[in-house]
Amino acid sequence: MPILHDLELNRRDLMVGGGTLAALTAVPAVVQAQPSPAGAPALTKVSLTVNGQSHDLEIDIRTTLLDALRERLHLTGSKKGCDHGQCGACTVLIDGRRVNSCLTLAIMNEGMEITTIEGLGTPENLHPMQEAFIKHDGYQCGYCTPGQICSGVAVLGEIKAGIPSHVTPDLTQPVTLSDAEIRERMSGNICRCGAYSNIVEAMTEVAGRQG
Amino acid sequence: MKFDKPETTNPIDQLKVVGQPVNRVDGPLKVTGAATYAYEWHDPHARLAYGYPVGSTIAKGRIASMDLSRARTAPGVVAIVTAKEAGQLGKGSRNTATLLGGPEVEHYHQAIAVVVAETFEQARAAAALVHVTYEEAEGRFDLTAEKDGLGPTESDVKVGEFETAFAEAAVRLDETYTTPDQSHAMMEPHASLAAWDGDKLTIWTSNQMIAWSVGDVAKTLKIPPANVRVISPYIGGGFGSKLFVRSDMILAALGSRAAGRPVKIALPRPFLMNNTTHRPATIQRIRIGAGRDGRITAIAHEGWSGNLPDGDPENAVDQTKLLYAGAHRLTGNRLATLDLPEGNAMRAPGEAPGLMALEIAMDEMAERLGLDPIEFRVINDTQVDPGNPARPFSHRQLVECLRVGAGRFGWAARDARPGTARDGRWLKGIGVAAGFRNNLTMKSGARVRLDRRGVVTVETDMTDIGTGSYTIIAQTAAEMMGLPIERISVRLGDSSFPVSAGSGGQWGANSATAGVYAACVKLRETVAQRLGFNSKDAVFADGEVRSGDRRVSLAQAASDGELVVEDTIEFGNLKKTHQQSTFAAHFVEVAVDAATAETRVRRMLSVCAAGRILNPKTARSQVIGAMTMGVGGALMEELAVDTRRGFFVNHDLAGYEVPVHADIPHQEVIFLDEVDPMSSPMKAKGVGELGLCGVGAAVANAVYNATGIRVRSYPITLDKLITQLPGAS
Known part of the structure; x- marks a missing residue:
């Protein structure tokens, strides 16, 4: 559909669209091997399986699953409406059950099968x-x-x-x-x-x- | 194009595409999560940093000291900006309070700093380390306490001799109603991503009015408007909250300047409700005098509301100038100075709270007169501006709305005696209210391009806040150019496009499509000329241009290169000579638990008369959405004011309750067949706010019919009913 196509083009002209994973390589260098007593963020490795694809991340342990999806994997279909489990805009499926992804930390979801809206269907192939x-x-x-x-x-x-x-x-x-x-x-x-x-x-x- | 004469026939009247229930053209992107909202732009090459706001924890006073030392040395922190670092800032012409406070504090959760860090988690943690001490000043936070000092003003509007006529009326009503502060509570928080390129600033944001934003960002930052670009193609709801520049834009811009990197910021939900705007609470006194025949002879509506210094009142009385007949009239607003957060427009500002009161008063008055509430409204219908009878309404079908709705909803079966209909433990009631909202028109521009593929691209800074702008603009261009909608591409929400009406005041759909119409008229002329047609005879249909026996494909006109034209619709005097308004009748059935007073809405119907309906599917959604918000206003929504500390206590989506799925039944909407040639070449008007106007009162009147309890203070929560329920001891 030309409308959609042109919107995509428009977006790409300005900044690269949300679907790309290229920014993974450009994540700021905040990585520390171990939690530091000086208050540096505690980082840990986590492997997330999202829409059938496995992603290895080194992540601030405070990162919610929602922020990991949106800010690290750039799967921005899951929305942040309240960040407090009050609105449901961040709902994803974890092992087939619905979960407010703002209320679970990314590191708690190692090994789980996470399905986001992007995993249900695409504009060309709708669920x-x-x-x-x-x-x-x-x-x-x-x-x-x-x-x-x-x-x-x-x-x-x-x-x-x-x-x-x-x-x-x-x-x-x-x-x-x-x-x-x-x-x-x-x-x-x-x-x-x-x-x-x-x-x-x-x-x-x-x-x-x-x- | 100047619109200053009633429209005759034009290509839109074909209604091949316009007026059809077309699915949203942006739908596939929205349902798959592919639409990009403000916080979701990614550039792998940009070293994006995250901003997090710090808000004042007092309502009024001065910052005595700010200790940033711990925050500055916190991990990942890139920059911190306070008023001191920001230097001298201006204030947007549409802002009441400044968007970065300090040292003066004007309201609770006024932003006083932004912390920028490498990650969101670091920015949030560091923001919590900013230590502030204040010199607190005494503030005024209680509208009721301020009300008594506020009487008639010179701006009161008087027609005839209200006081005398009211005193002489055979039947009188004099009651006071209150509506609370309300929050827009749109699902997407205010969010912005700002990036500087030299002295040029680009902001990806979530805003209803692109050109206003450019102007007010420039004014606040004291930079030329030409150096500001605002981009907002998808907006996760606004309802008026995103009409204006808010702190997210300014904090992102200042944070980005300090950090030397793009910065994005979303206002945290618990911060948003005191930091941004809200619909101000009102106290409304309504007096109605009528003869025993039910004819209104005197009507007065006075409204009290509060705002920060230089703020505006919530104009709850305006519809009372126009809705019902009556020779003697008085309307007036009284504005208190309050030190609560800034009050400003929320969906149907004025009419929404105004009709919540007026339409209960009409129900009460009908009862006193022994008249059916619908008949009472019909008796007092007017086809002219009651304050200026020489000025007719362009089109007014309020009576038809009421009649059609009464038939459809089964009004005749209603027992006017309250508390008589039972369904087991439930007390059942039916209520009606009139809906009214003026039809505003705004100058609106668009650029249209025809390329060699025969695709027409529309560019305008119009926004789609869920209203369906993408779709109705595509429909308009398709109709005008004789193309299927798939051959139209629509690009919105970018200040590099022509300035449009924007989204607000239910003026967007009619004005913005009229702007696209104007641009398409110009494109048709250009095409006709290029192809050697007389533009008056040329017919645009099925991707072709035709005249007599000759037919040429539309794409042919662009074979030597893209055709690009631009035009703006400007509205003349028709809105002065004719009162242009939209009308509705809202019907609601409720059931109130006879023991607990829990109120459940069982059925809802709205009948609307609002000019041509450009897309019945998206227009219906506007109305059911507004009806839903009306239920919220009637039964649950209230920002609770702490009158000692001066803030809204329930400032998140757990405390500020809005309707959820379980609160809303199946909803029905009927649009009366109507075209209004006085309104625009589209002959359309707005519906987005009309759908809310009066709904709350229909719920309140249904609760009264169910229980016999007249609640005049919204929201109608069960504590206001339970002690008076039939059979309660």
């Missing part, structure tokens, strides 16, 4: 949930959207797996998909633009297609 969000206009500004979509994918999985929620009427019966189940489970993902009604429709369509 069904991404397609449904476009069709139902399940977004406006787009900032909470990657988190909503990651949560949305995980929520359908949770319901399928029979994991109950606060609104599940009968814990002895299989969990069934309903608007109330979707709304309850998605409530950790704030959308200030207020696309909730459309997001429920998008998720319902994807759930229907999955059968």
